[in-house]
Amino acid sequence: MTTLILCVDRDDDLGRKAGVKGPIIGRKNNLDAAVALALADPEDSDANAIFAAVSLYDRMKKEGKDIEVATLTGHENVGIKSDEIIAKQLDKVIRKVKPKNVIFVSDGSEDEYILPLVTSRVPIAHMRKVIVRQSKNIESTYYILMRALKDKKMVKKILVPVALIFLAYAFSSILVATIKYFFPGWNLMGPGTMALTVITLTLGLYFLDRAYSIRRRTAHFVNRIKISMAQAKITIISDTLAFLLLIVGLDLAYNDALAGSDIIIQLIIFLHTFIVWFVFAVLIREGGKTFDIWVHKGTYTKSFWIALLSTVSTGIIIYSTLDYLLVLLNAKSEASLIPITIMVASGIVLAIMAALLQRQLKEEGLIEEPEEERNEMEELDEVV
Template sequence: MQTLVICIDRDNDLGDKANVQGPLIGKEANIEAAVKLALADPEDSDTNTIFGGVKILDELLAKGVDAEIFTLAGDRNIGIISDQKIANQLDMLLKKFPAESVIFVSDGAEDETLLPIVQSRVKIDSVRRIVVMQSANLESTYYIIKHAFNDPKISQTFFVPLGLTALIYAFFLLINYSQGAIIGILAAVGLYMLYRGFSDTVAFYWEKLKDSFHSGRMTFFTYSTAFFLIVVATLAGLMEVWEVYTAEGLWYYGVVPLFTAFIHRTIWIYILAILFADAGKIIDCKQRAEPLGKYLIPVFFVLSVGFLFWGATSYIMSMNPVLGSDIADPRAGLEQFVYSIIFAIILALAGIKASNRPQATAKKSKR
């Protein structure tokens, strides 16, 4: 085949609104899906993208070019998950329909972020952006704002922080603690911004967790346990810092000792959470008779880092006994720090040796 016309529906409006699963292969399947999407949501721009791709296909066929049209659909979780689905669909189609080049059809810049993914697999001859011409009334400011607020992507990003701010402020006014409103608002907005910033990563691991649950894998239990251990460790560390802070105040201890107290209180619980998550992978690999090396090796390095942090924080706290350290003598704290470094080095070397063992075995088998 000479040319493929590829239309992109990155957020899977076809599946969510028209109940049509991608990829769509051929002119008839694409027209039928576009009509269903237009009936479900006449304002969706993906409908025009597909019809635009069909028009390009007809032009190529009229010129005698051997061409076909495909529509690739992603996922409502735009980012890693949707892009992986589109990449997998593209790989599958290129195996069945090897082509010399493609024409990339989209409805805007969001879909065009997938250009590098397509270009890494096949040559792109042209990029067509389908822009819908609207009347002057529809282009008014009121309509644009109203339409934007009806879009879940925009409304969630805009209204959620405002709603959180209003609710938190109202709550603290109700309990006559207006000073706490600033702390609560900053904390809530900060957590929301972190979630939005890591939304792709969160969605990726959430999909993996759901997959492990439906597949009956041990990683579902160990990942859940690791998550709760992280929550418990964070709360325990914050309680420790709050106890020290309320005793004398930040002006007395400074930021570094308080941060040291947090790390010293939580480090082994965080390490245990990581080991729990890794243990689930090891058990699943053993059940599937897969190599365990890539999951056993991190155990050594995680424990090594744990001893380093524990020894360092113990030494710092021994120099400031008012923080509540069990070691009151700085010399004893220094000795413990040195021993922890030595033990961490031994664990790291053991991990390096374990990582080199499969390579040595593979070399022997080649000989």
């Protein structure tokens, strides 16, 4: 009683590409058909399945078993038409070979759909799937991915965004369900819309953090505050005061801008008021840094005078320029340009003095980062 090794080409690649008609019975005929298909399309997996069937035939033949190999072909219109053709070819093979059972060799594609058709005629003793490594690049990519997934750093980069998506969706769904349960009268967006919103927000924050190291910068800032407080530095007070001055300046500038007749004038008035508070905030911050250096080291950095002159000169020039624009736009009652001209000249003189002082200090080698600040930065980087 013969065992039949059976291959099926359900979409008839053999006929369309190599011009070989089924059924194909016998080792030589199958080998020739596989070679013809491989030459016509080296990437076709059906050729590899036939080669695997012939290889299995040779191995079982050496063991002295009664064996035969055959390949069935269907039609390019996969479905009823192709299966009818395969059924007719299978009946023809069975009549000729009279097998007691079948070893079904498949390339793992659509060929397995015809298994009920085969089992209705002859028992299947064994199935073998042929997984084809058609490209070294594909194989290399697989091993690269496997190695990457073993790397904890790489896994974090790949899985963190996916985890954020799942967590954002779950959190949004639970949040919407909870709110609707306790406050059924509230008109909320649907869970899907809420989830999509939270997902985009979460991923946006994550990508910004990856691009600009927001978490590292925040940790750096927090640790700097801790060190400043531990060392009783005045900078934490001066920085806080400078921040409060900026808030006050924004509020006053906004209230003053409301008096403008149009958006352009309002914007100019806003900047005109805010620039004064901004200059004061910068001066207080720089003054606090200089005071800290003087308290802890007994000296002060001469670069403070450069920062002082540069900040004041820039503020005066910007303030006087905005003042001049308000006069031109008839948004200011005082039409005299003499005070404005004096202010611009004063700002330019201060800027020149700052540049000359900076040049002198550079020549003397006095402009450098204070050693205390360098040590502090190194300590903070280690902490982060």
